[in-house]
Amino acid sequence: MKLEIKNVTKTFKEKIAVNNFSMELQSGECVGLIGPNGAGKSTLIKVISDIIDPQAGEVLLNGKKISKMKREIGYLPQYPNFFHWMTAKETLTFMGKLSGLQKEELTNSIPEILTKVGLRGEENSKVGTFSGGMKQRLGIAQALLHKPSLIVMDEPVSALDPIGRREVLNLIEEIKKDTTILLSTHILGDAEEICERFVIIKNGTKIEDTTITELLNRNSKNKLNVEITAKDQKWIDVVKKLPYVKEIEVIGHKVQIKVENIEKNKNMLLENALEHKVDIVKFEINNDTLEEIFLKLVVKE
Structure with missing residues (x-):
């Protein structure tokens, strides 16, 4: 059909x-x-x-x-x-x-x-x-x-x-x-x-x-939100040195990481965390919600 x-x-x-x-x-x-x-x-x-x-x-x-x-x-x-x-x-x-x-x-x-x-x-x-x-x-x-x-x-x-x-x-x-x-x-x-x-x-x-x-993904701003345990804080220093990481912001156990390309780099970052035996509590793309994207699209002139 x-x-x-x-x-x-x-x-x-x-x-x-x-x-x-x-x-x-x-x-x-x-x-x-x-x-x-x-x-x-x-x-x-x-x-x-x-x-x-x-x-x-x-x-x-x-x-x-x-x-x-x-x-x-x-x-x-x-x-x-x-x-x-x-x-x-x-x-x-x-x-x-x-x-x-x-x-x-x-x-x-x-x-x-x-x-x-x-x-x-x-x-x-x-x-x-x-x-x-x-x-x-x-x-x-x-x-x-x-x-x-x-x-x-x-x-x-x-x-x-x-x-x-x-x-x-x-x-x-x-x-x-x-x-x-x-x-x-x-x-x-x-x-x-x-x-x-x-x-x-x-x-x-x-x-x-x-x-x-x-x-x-188009509205993700190329940022990932990662939450880790206290014992894995040292992994943040590893992340800072990765060539595809542009910015990093740490708030307690939560780390917001800006990368060059969300599609390519999200899996690379996850693999790196697993290699370092990091205990990941949460790993997500920092998206606008669908509602926020929709409002931007239909409200903008």
């Missing part, structure tokens, strides 16, 4: 919601579309899902226009809208028929999908009695029912309480083993937990497309 978003632009009256946006998504990826409220995430998700048409550009799935490949896409809106008087089973039967699934296929698929989303035993419960987290899991069930190769989710947990959030995040973690996922969110902690790659959008424009590791 390959999703290609090519130079998509979408405007509403005078406002540009999505501006010349391009990206690709490969099979097996879980990608977070990250941005503040009003950045254009939901509009882009709707264009990708063929709910609205762009003014310019195109979306291709496996080289074909998305309008001809809708069977391959599962879509979860931010607020799934179900008939409260229907049961979970009736809801999935209704949604499945709209997707073109046959009755026999649905009879086999519905119990399986309800088990997968943790709603087995609730098939005859009315949706109106469900909690927010249960409705969202039912929403994921309807998005997965026709076995799509790509599932697109718009802010899947932003409206949920902490328990519902945890339930849905655990479920997404599980389904990403089998399904390619693109999800939009403004909650960075959630994206950090389940996505390997981030695409950051601001004012409808893509400003970053990177992995979390690369983003954190």
Whole structure:
């Protein structure tokens, strides 16, 4: 599976919601579309899902226009809208028929999908009695029912309480083993937990497309935080003489070490510590947090 978003632009009256946006998504990826409220995430998700048409550009799935490949896409809106008087089973039967699934296929698929989303035993419960987290899991069930190769989710947990959030995040973690996922969110902690790659959008424009590791390393300032025991203080003198160490700051048992290149030198420093039998309590890259990096990216003019 390959999703290609090519130079998509979408405007509403005078406002540009999505501006010349391009990206690709490969099979097996879980990608977070990250941005503040009003950045254009939901509009882009709707264009990708063929709910609205762009003014310019195109979306291709496996080289074909998305309008001809809708069977391959599962879509979860931010607020799934179900008939409260229907049961979970009736809801999935209704949604499945709209997707073109046959009755026999649905009879086999519905119990399986309800088990997968943790709603087995609730098939005859009315949706109106469900909690927010249960409705969202039912929403994921309807998005997965026709076995799509790509599932697109718009802010899947932003409206949920902490328990519902945890339930849905655990479920997404599980389904990403089998399904390619693109999800939009403004909650960075959630994206950090389940996505390997981030695409950051601001004012409808893509400003970053990177992995979390690369983003954190780029903002590491080439510093390492090392905490050692009292008996190993003498190792600090060894560190000062290493050719790739630029600066060193010692506060008690904590040592902040600036190196030439964080990627190359972190392993060299760790090997040196092990050679000298240093008892390491903590060894970490001195990163800005993801939130700090995100704020710098979306707030800067």
